[in-house]
Amino acid sequence: MNEILTKSPQGHIEVRNFSLSYDSIEGPVQAVTDTQIHVRPGEFVSIVGPSGCGKSTLLNAVAGFLKPTTGIVTVDGERVNGPSAERGMVFQQYSLFPWKTVRENVEFGLKMRGMPRSQRERAARTLLGLAGLEAFEKHYPEKLSGGMKQRVGIVRALATGPKVLLLDEPFGALDAQTRVIMQQILTNMWQRLKISVLFVTHDIDEAIFLSDRVYCMTARPGSIKAEIPIPLERPRQQSMMMSSEFLALRRGLMSLIREESLKAMGGEINDMGLQGLNIELHGHSLADVI
Amino acid sequence: MSSPALVRHPEDSMPATTAIAEAGSVPAAAPPPSFGTLALRWYRLNRGGLGAMAIGILSLLAFLLVWHLLTTYRVVFFVRFTNVPSPLAVYASFTKAIHDPKFLMHIVLSCRRILIGFSLAAIVGVPLGLIMGRFKLVHEIIFPVAEVLRPIPAIAWVPMAIMLWPTNEQSIVFITFLGSFFPILVNTLHGMTLVDPVLVRAAQCLGARERSIFREVYFPASLPHIFTGLTVGMGVAWVSLIAAEMISGQYGIGYFTWEAYSLVQYADIALGMIAIGVLGLGSSLLIRGAGQLVMPWRSR
Numbered sequence: 001m002n003e004i005l006t007k008s009p010q011g012h013i014e015v016r017n018f019s020l021s022y023d024s025i026e027g028p029v030q031a032v033t034d035t036q037i038h039v040r041p042g043e044f045v046s047i048v049g050p051s052g053c054g055k056s057t058l059l060n061a062v063a064g065f066l067k068p069t070t071g072i073v074t075v076d077g078e079r080v081n082g083p084s085a086e087r088g089m090v091f092q093q094y095s096l097f098p099w100k101t102v103r104e105n106v107e108f109g110l111k112m113r114g115m116p117r118s119q120r121e122r123a124a125r126t127l128l129g130l131a132g133l134e135a136f137e138k139h140y141p142e143k144l145s146g147g148m149k150q151r152v153g154i155v156r157a158l159a160t161g162p163k164v165l166l167l168d169e170p171f172g173a174l175d176a177q178t179r180v181i182m183q184q185i186l187t188n189m190w191q192r193l194k195i196s197v198l199f200v201t202h203d204i205d206e207a208i209f210l211s212d213r214v215y216c217m218t219a220r221p222g223s224i225k226a227e228i229p230i231p232l233e234r235p236r237q238q239s240m241m242m243s244s245e246f247l248a249l250r251r252g253l254m255s256l257i258r259e260e261s262l263k264a265m266g267g268e269i270n271d272m273g274l275q276g277l278n279i280e281l282h283g284h285s286l287a288d289v290i
Numbered sequence: 291m292s293s294p295a296l297v298r299h300p301e302d303s304m305p306a307t308t309a310i311a312e313a314g315s316v317p318a319a320a321p322p323p324s325f326g327t328l329a330l331r332w333y334r335l336n337r338g339g340l341g342a343m344a345i346g347i348l349s350l351l352a353f354l355l356v357w358h359l360l361t362t363y364r365v366v367f368f369v370r371f372t373n374v375p376s377p378l379a380v381y382a383s384f385t386k387a388i389h390d391p392k393f394l395m396h397i398v399l400s401c402r403r404i405l406i407g408f409s410l411a412a413i414v415g416v417p418l419g420l421i422m423g424r425f426k427l428v429h430e431i432i433f434p435v436a437e438v439l440r441p442i443p444a445i446a447w448v449p450m451a452i453m454l455w456p457t458n459e460q461s462i463v464f465i466t467f468l469g470s471f472f473p474i475l476v477n478t479l480h481g482m483t484l485v486d487p488v489l490v491r492a493a494q495c496l497g498a499r500e501r502s503i504f505r506e507v508y509f510p511a512s513l514p515h516i517f518t519g520l521t522v523g524m525g526v527a528w529v530s531l532i533a534a535e536m537i538s539g540q541y542g543i544g545y546f547t548w549e550a551y552s553l554v555q556y557a558d559i560a561l562g563m564i565a566i567g568v569l570g571l572g573s574s575l576l577i578r579g580a581g582q583l584v585m586p587w588r589s590r
């Protein structure tokens with residue numbers, strides 16, 4: 001347990017000259033092109049961008065599920081070529097094993113590593129306690145609410161002590177209040193474990209509130225349009241979201257994303273008339289609404 | 291704080307207050323309720339089930355009554371009930387039969403054939419389906435043959451089975467095996483194709499290798515369909531067994547029923563039929579029970 005909690009910061013992600021195209025009947029689909037990103041040890045980095053710009057593609061390549069068409073992905077200098085327990089992943093669809101109880105789900109990674117039963121039970125209990133889930137250890141995932149499922153998903157990904165945590169719109173299916181709580185829980189865990197986080201989201205507020213740095217991607221084929229440092233102090237409070245600093249960051253990111261979203265949607269939007277659309281959205285960017 | 295546009299699926303989440311409450315405490319122990327309140331609660335929870343059971347019993351009684359009336363008045367109305375035994379006659383032959391070692395032997399033999407044929411089908415069909423679902427090459431080799439053989443009803447195999455196997459007993463077991471094999475194989479394979487690839491990915495980035503993924507993801511994910519296959523397979527096994535016993539058997543409950551007709555023991559025909567029904571029902575209940583035991587996460 002202690003070994004998991006007090007590891008020295010590592011998990012330096014580097015993605016260089018990265019591009020990836022999918023094969024399809026109409027020929028290759030260029031999803032991501034000419035992309036460089038990095039995450040320093042212990043850093044929290046988000047990726048935002050219009051729908052379909054290749055955020056998941058990039059994240060899945062870091063996880064090792066997809067091979068880059070060109071370029072290279074490394075973690076602590078080692079080339080990524082396949083999924084591994086060093087890189088924990090949290091999915092939007094929760095993806096808990098329905099046939100395992102909450103605790104068995106959390107134990108899974110430790111079991112794969114060959115940890116004896118009693119030891120991994122104890123470790124799983126401790127971790128579930130940190131996420132406020134000890135009362136639910138014997139429940140099957142089906143019986144949990146969305147927020148609880150995703151807490152289990154995060155705890156499960158952290159149980160093996162990965163160097164980096166990858167999250168693909170983990171709170172996308174949750175309502176606004178649950179989302180806020182989940183953001184707090186994730187921040188707490190990240191600060192405690194001092195691991196690197198790469199976080200994909202649609203939600204600009206979420207990206208700013210959580211991150212040290214935010215990458216904004218262009219419309220497909222995706223590449224990095226801008227890199228925005230978030231100098232807000234930590235620990236962050238909900239009240240900061242009203243601060244002029246936060247709002248300025250938000251305005252900046254929104255206009256970047258709006259440009260790209262409009263590009264991504266192409267002609268359809270122009271036909272409808274942009275004027276009316278802006279009024280309807282009350283200042284929220286397209287990416288917020290989609 | 292967050293923009294209002296973010297509320298996407300409010301129904302599958304919980305309000306913030308409960309989330310905090312859940313996080314804080316284990317539910318406090320209330321004083322144990324009295325027997326009376328427990329009984330009342332049990333009644334409230336199961337009221338629907340009790341009602342259904344009452345209706346079920348009434349409808350069975352009504353069935354018996356109609357049967358009784360049709361046979362005692364020897365109704366002839368398109369179908370002829372002149373020779374059909376009455377429920378009481380069948381009951382009389384039942385009380386006689388349960389003391390008759392020959393009748394019990396017929397039942398035991400049929401059950402043994404089902405047990406061997408069906409078990410073999412499950413032991414071969416489930417692993418084969420799992421492997422075919424996982425390894426494309428095995429699938430490509432075996433699937434065409436299976437597709438050609440599958441539409442042939444097990445009964446059509448009777449002459450071939452008699453030629454293939456040295457003893458009658460073996461050929462009957464073989465027919466039973468064939469009947470249940472294909473439903474089990476096809477359903478297992480179907481279950482394998484439906485496994486959620488995200489779960490496989492989740493297992494992979496928790497450090498699972500091929501063998502563990504097979505054991506911990508593909509197999510449990512396919513279990514519901516495997517059990518569908520076993521249930522269907524058990525039904526077809528009985529159909530095939532009874533047909534095979536009637537055609538080529540010397541013993542077994544199917545043979546008993548057919549023999550009763552030849553010997554003009556009309557009550558025994560109905561007795562044989564009811565015995566077959568009860569055995570079929572019992573065996574599918576057994577499989578359902580095993581399914582609930584093996585898949586605790588699926589019991590409501």
Ligand SMILES: Nc1ncnc2c1ncn2[C@@H]1O[C@H](COP(=O)(O)OP(=O)(O)OP(=O)(O)O)[C@@H](O)[C@H]1O
Nearest residue numbers: 022024029031050051052053054055056057058220
């Ligand atoms: N298997 C595939 N074959 C062909 N094209 C694909 C495949 N997967 C994704 N794409 C395309 O690649 C592009 C990038 O997809 P990706 O899922 O990475 O986008 P995303 O930014 O995560 O989108 P979203 O915000 O909707 O989750 C999309 O335009 C998509 O249509």
Ligand SMILES: [Mg+2]
Nearest residue numbers: 055056057168
């Ligand atoms: Mg995506």
